[in-house]
Amino acid sequence: MRPSQSQKSIRPSYHHGDLRQTLLRSAKQLIAEAGIENLSLRRLAERAGVSRTAPYHHFSDKNDLLCAIAAEGFRRRHQTAAAEFDNKAKSMLEKFHVYMNSYVQFAVDNPEEYELMFGRSIWKQQNSTEELRAVAYPCFQHQVDMIRCWQSCGVISGDNALRSAQVIWGALHGIAKLFIDGIYTDTAKIEEVTQCAIDMFIAKTI
Amino acid sequence: MRPSQSQKSIRPSYHHGDLRQTLLRSAKQLIAEAGIENLSLRRLAERAGVSRTAPYHHFSDKNDLLCAIAAEGFRRRHQTAAAEFDNKAKSMLEKFHVYMNSYVQFAVDNPEEYELMFGRSIWKQQNSTEELRAVAYPCFQHQVDMIRCWQSCGVISGDNALRSAQVIWGALHGIAKLFIDGIYTDTAKIEEVTQCAIDMFIAKTI
């Protein structure tokens, strides 16, 4: 039996301690600082105090590492979204408000991570990891389920649940991206834009 | 006087003939073939039959070249959008249909070019060229103007024109991107999703 330091990782590293987690942590930090396009495995290794190729024993690829970070993002987002939706103290309409604002806010607060999670680099071609898909698809599905739910209880109008869900998610994604990428520049009006989207989507009580 | 081959360019190059245009053409082709991330100035130069650094006398940067391509895309898109909106044979409602479908279709038909035009690489930081901004901003503005117009004539509901425009454009952008980036995978349903967006945005006649 090894002296168990295995609190945060099933199988801690031998030489470094826990290189995998260290790399993930540094990577997230470096991305937040300098953007995805400035993340290099070599700089990452340097920060962790190991040689350039050490990361390759924990991630098969640069893409593999990116997928791992994105997966973590999906887990986090899924958790908060689920918690917000399960809040029994709020009405369905209120929770729709919360969901819409929370989505855009998450994206704007973590622009680089959001870019990574929904960017082409990960999803195009066959780049997505098994692990990533296993985490992301339920997250997608949950979004669709929630919207379907709002629709069936009359908060949202329309008769085709899936299509409406795709449109609303599209709107959230588009608004978030236009702000993140610097095309919508008036970031002080993020909530106003989101509020306008809410107004346009909720069912009009005649 | 040189044997004038200067039909398509104001100032043809001396040695190559018209390297600038050749580079732009090859770049667009190469992007369409292999995606933006696989575009390199060196390969571009090789294709044009010049040395690696020749492009630097026509574009200050790789970014400069990308901006030039994007600018061309904006010009093209602006032209067709304007033509469709100025079509006097169609009603305002019909033209709203056309606009929505045309937007998404343009994006899906030219995914790499769309990615370039609205991607972060060009707009983040100070990357956008003077020329690009000079072409893109009127294109943005025209979209807002059109939507404002549809709103004032009752096709779209709502009382804040700018916000509604931002939401609708956001929805178009988001839907397009989710399809392009491979998150919405059922590409056969693009028109259905767009149609659903239209239904959700047009004013309900009670």
Added chain:
DNA sequence: GATGCATTTTGACACTGTCAAGATGTATTG
């Protein structure tokens, strides 16, 4: 024909991701 300038090339530098081969430490087995 000589000069000036636009254009292109060659050489070089600092990066990048990634592979192959060797070195080092840990765990397990005899």
Added chain:
DNA sequence: CAATACATCTTGACAGTGTCAAAATGCATC
């Protein structure tokens, strides 16, 4: 405890990238 197996890390190397400096080339004009 000694020996073997294996995970981990390092060194060296290769091909590729964007970009700069300096030299070479060709065209136009004086």
